[in-house]
Amino acid sequence: MDGTRQTRSSGFLVHHNRFPKPRNGQLVAGVLLLCLCLLLGTVTLDTRQIPLIVNLTLPFNPAVETAINQLQGILETIGAILLPVSLLLLALLKLAAYRSPRMSQIDLWSSREFTRSGMRQLSIPGLTWLFAGSIPVIASLGVALAIMTTSIGNEIVHGPNKPIQTALTRLTPGNSLVVQYSADMPMLQSNIPISLAKRVEAQAARKRIQVYQLGQNLSSLTVGGQTATALTLGVAVKKNSSLSWNPSLGCNNVPVIMSRSMGSYAGELGTDDGVGIRVVANRSGLSAMNRVGVVMDQSALAQCLDGSRLAPINAIVLKAPLSTAKHLLAMAKTPGQVATVITKAQYLSNSEKFWTSNVKPITNILAVISGLLALVAMAGTIASRLSRNRREYAAKLAAGVGVGTLRAVEVLRALKDGVVATIVGSLCSMIIIPALSLTESGFHPSWTSGDALVGASIGLLGCLGGAFFRTAHLDRAVDFRESTKI
């Protein structure tokens, strides 16, 4: 050996330098990634000290808010139409299948997976004859997620009304409220001067109309080691009532009715904005997701929580029609005093509007995102099925089965998946939604048929959209020229 390397072959690869050298490229890529890693590591360490925040915002647009808030209604309507139409189409298919072997075959193919490769499905063999024999897990999750976000959104909008509803129905029953301004609701400041309240009460007494003062305070509550934000309602209390407060005892052990959601017991002590309270009873339906309902004597609320015996009250509730209440206020009001009369329904509606415009768009966006997720996931599932079964599809195309027929098979399969996803997702959400109450005191979202319709529209649109999108060029996706080559 003279140290020169001898080539044993004709050496055409060596002479012409035609053998690809993947390792050179891999070396460059490795060095690049290493540099990127060092750079990112340095930046990451720096940003732990000084966080990097990207905060691009656009100005608020009420039209966008309105459009987003209308989305739930639109989805409900779509669900209400699409679900029965889907079932009708499936029923017609089955009936047509009885008459026509061709329709029967389309139904069979749309119910079954052609190949066994890549099958990791939850199968329900008994369901094959009715829908499809497997559960579309991702679409079902999309439906469940949409129902849950809608349900949470509904609780956010309607939940805060619960304590007020309870107060205006059971504690201070009435259908008209004297308030400072017509947009009044629990989350806004509103004051009726004591002097005006007295005159309204006097006018009401003359006409033998029942009247109640309603005070409220947004406070911080501590009971049994738990701390929560509270909505403390002050109501007029009869002297012999257990809720009655004796001013001579001071702001200690003020008797309160506590929301059952706090899990407190009668006799338990606590504080409300630092004022000592004693639970005399528990009552359900008093809490909202952001506020634990507490009820106390109006005089205790005025003197202990608002800090003055002459503290104004928030509303005067009258058990009288709106027109009577308006007349009564007109008689009692002195020039310069600002007050108006609204109905109980309007008061509650003001609250719903507040939460709808503040939080509902976010949950609606989440519902839409879950819908888009279902659509993308279903499109991906169908793409993967087409890819998995492309040779089986190719064999069918080569045997003269039309592209339109195979597209119909996939769309029907998506329809069946959408219906199954709606059923499964609805059942799952029915179980999960009550469990959400465990996460926050006073947070009690409910499963409603309207929410389920939102889920149905998300599931069906997701499945059908995915199917239409993926099968638009089914012949190209299957590529039967290539797929029939072995």
Place this chain on the structure above:
Amino acid sequence: MSITSTTRTTYAAEMAHVTKSYGNVVVLEDLSYSFPSNEIVLVEGESGSGKSTLLRLLQGIEVPDYGNISLLGHPIPPSRSKHYGHLLRQVGIVFQDPLLDNNLTVTENATAIARINGRWNEDKVDDLDLLSFIFHAFEIERFADQPVHQLSGGQKLRVALARALMSHPRWLLLDEPTHMVDPAGKVGIYKQLKGLLDETNLGGVIVSHDLEARVVANKIVTIESGRIV
């Protein structure tokens, strides 16, 4: 019960001066041949000689660079047209791989294409009779309700042949059908196929380099370097 054989055309397929190349490689060159309707033509040749390309041209899966091809009396239309599907529905095709729906049963596989193409109806006694006849001929009756994934390669091939025959084809195109079957199995399959073809007078093309296939053939042609010799 009948598998219709064509009597209208003397030749089921005709190729005139057909040339086909892939890139710079000429696979078939100026090939002309007429395939009789009621005869089985066995196309032999070494690997890469252009046998499969010939079959794919006859199916319309490939388009010739030059020359004309007619199938069942019609020029082969573009693959996306409705006429193409209509033409293919009259031809029974078996690929090298049976390409069955492994999750479905033998009967479901055998009848699916024929059902969807409107060429087989379980309510018709004649059609049921045809199914029994073909299953009996290929000895797959006892597997009728079994999912295809439980069958052997030879049994799967028999199901693919049964599927091709269930649609009352006017002609057959079989591409290396027994390439995954052991020699003993090949003999059995070709014997069964011959029995069935003899009874039905059905013609077609079989592309194969298996000597066992000769038992079925009425004519044997050999392709060498893209030409029939």
